[in-house]
Amino acid sequence: MNDLLHVQGLTKRFGGFVALDRVDLQVAPGERLGLIGPNGSGKSTLVNCVSGLLRTEEGQVSFDGHDISSLPAHQRIQRGIARSFQIPKPFASVSVLDNLCVPLLYATGHREGSHRPSEAQVRSQAIAILDSVGLAQRADEMSSGLTQVDMRKLELARAIAARPLLLIADEAMAGLSSSEVDEILQLLLQMKARGIAVIMIEHIMRAVMQFSERVVVLVAGHKVADGNPHEVIANPDVQKAYLGE
């Protein structure tokens, strides 16, 4: 089994409410996966369970061949699972550049031996990443003053800075204009070149169809479809869930 991410029988309850019910999910290295579903279908819960912000009672999450079900979030990102947040969460009191220094200092050491990069190395790495997402000019600005789309780019840049193997982009385009959606989409499409698999959670179907090699559909905590984007969209169950009867 050479899946990068392997989720099996994942169940999450909040009190009596079952948010995820025995969900299985596989992601191959470098794969581009679209995860869709109506509001409240459990997408965000799944993201939180995989990234480690929520503890799961049942089921198993394996990554890169290791069971990581009981690891806290900061150890999961050290192993290579990065995420962006639906509502951007910048470190608001520091500069854009310093935002990237946090994962560069804390998330990458685990896989590269014990030696820690110097301050100068961290800075140059941060600038290189900012350059690749088009934020180099904003490096010294305070992150709280960024525009919506730049805030989203910072969110992605910070995730890239952790040098992940898997990036979970949680609605990275919500609320953006059509041209801004394309900018973010381009960034996500470039991840493959960096060897990063991406799970894209999105409501904007145009972006999902353009991006995904495979699409998974969650409805009310169940996985109802998993496969080729065009076949999944044609699936009557999916249409029912999205359009109603």
Add this chain to the structure above:
Amino acid sequence: MSNARFATIALLAGVLLIVGAQWIQNDYFFNAAYTVLMYVILSTAWNILGGYTGYVNFGTAGFFALGVYSSIVLWKAFHPPLAVMIVVGTLVAALAGVGLGYLTMRLRGHFFAIATLALAIMLFTFVTNWDYAGGARGAYVIVPREVPFGFARYIRYLFSVMVLLSVASIVVARVVERSRLGRGLAAIRDDELAAECAGVPTLKLKLISTALSGGMMGLAGTTFPFFISFVEPVGAFDLRYAVNAIAMPVIGGMTTWLGPLIGAVLLGTVQQLVQVTISSAWNLLIVGLLLVGFVTMAPEGIMGWVFAWRRRRARRS
């Protein structure tokens, strides 16, 4: 400036202050300066958790009193050298910091703040009921007759020790601020979830922060029994320590080591003056009003004005 260079300069400044002060004849100066320096340590300590990490501690008096009472108990039992009491008191308070952190750091910031207050009052109740340490009546500490290192009076010796402890606290704060640890703490302050998801082991860092901060507060208390020679629980747990420890960094600015230092020196000196000229109730009123005034109107404190001025100058050039 590198840490080693900063530490050397700070130490030199401290030694100069100690040597220079010996020309001052009036012993009252040393009493006042001791108090100001005590506040320098307390507010620097508070700021490591409050300013750098974003967790409000209302229990400064509790940690401070742990340092005070560990010295009293050690002194009664063994008469050890001052250095031993300083180290032990610091460790005891640091341990209390870890314990409190472990119990409450999984909770939201609000609850942590309330829990710190709870800890202070719990400790107060225990000390009040602990007869060996003097109980509610208080404990006398006989100040040693012979003064070490050839100082003219014991208070001059205590003042010099306090200068060195302040220097050490400031150096620690600056090292933390500019280190990997400091970046992690700042990330926690800004957004704890995002910090965790950027690889920051938030729980561990918060425990380090509470230990450092609590330990330094205890440090500030270790020499206190020899300063006032009679300690009672009401005095050792006085809320004024808690308020000052918050007000001074707020007024000075909470993001750098310089803020608490400026706040402590300014506010500490003003209080010494008001205490002599008017009354101690009035000086507490001033502290309260300044705290509320700054926190509502100038949340970045005096250093905030400095930064704004620097930014304006940078833009012009």
Add this chain to the structure above:
Amino acid sequence: MDISYSLVANAIVAGLLLGGFYAAVSVGVAISFGMLDIVNIAHPAFIILGAYIAFLLNDTFGVDPIVCAVAVSPLFFLLGAGLYRVYYVAFESRGRGPLPGLAFFFGILFITEVVLVLIFGVDYRMVKTSYSETSLHFGQVDFALRLIVPFLVSVVMVVALHLYLKHTFFGRAVLAVAQDPLALRLMGINPIRIREIGFAISIATAGIAGAFLVVIQPVQPSIGREYIGLVFAVCVLGGLGSIYGTLVGALILGLAETFTATFFGPSWSPAVSFGLLLLALGFKPTGLFGR
């Protein structure tokens, strides 16, 4: 064993009566902290302020504290509304984190205390009423009227608040404002106005509770601090934001304190509320997050 029976029975009665009063002390925080998410750590200071105003009115005009409570509550309502305005403008509207708000209320607590010291000094003050010295006896159990009157008024106030919040339009808006401010806006209600009134009510209850405090025990400016642990312990124990839960939490705390004072001595009783609070915070975190 007859003596210990009456000791226990008296402790239970005194604990329950005290607990009822504690509900009045804490219910304001159940509203401000539990429903509005405003950590008003200065709440006890307003209770002490209310106590001193009742003392002043009683001392100069001979007004009964119950009358004082009624007379003073609108003033405290206005005070609360004003305080919320400042809090809103300085903190909420700028989206600043919880830290500065906490420091703000800590400063308010301190200012109130010092002002009271400057005006009244640090002596203990108490109000003697016509019912202060009277007790009802049932067998070996004493019911001090000094405790019964505040108990009854407190319970009436708490129940009235509960009914008001549950069954009036405005009350339900207060309950909704924490969960869904947007929905309120869509209904044409200004959530800030609702929060302002909610906070004003919470401060008004502090004024009323203060008027009774000075009947129950002698008051001194700094005793407010001891009540900080109490009010938050009660609110956490009772499940945040539930009015009846607050009543239950208050009764538990009243019993715990009275028993500690009876069997270990009164010098240990401050540790009870804070100890319970620490335990609740340390070991029942799910209950705290579950909002």
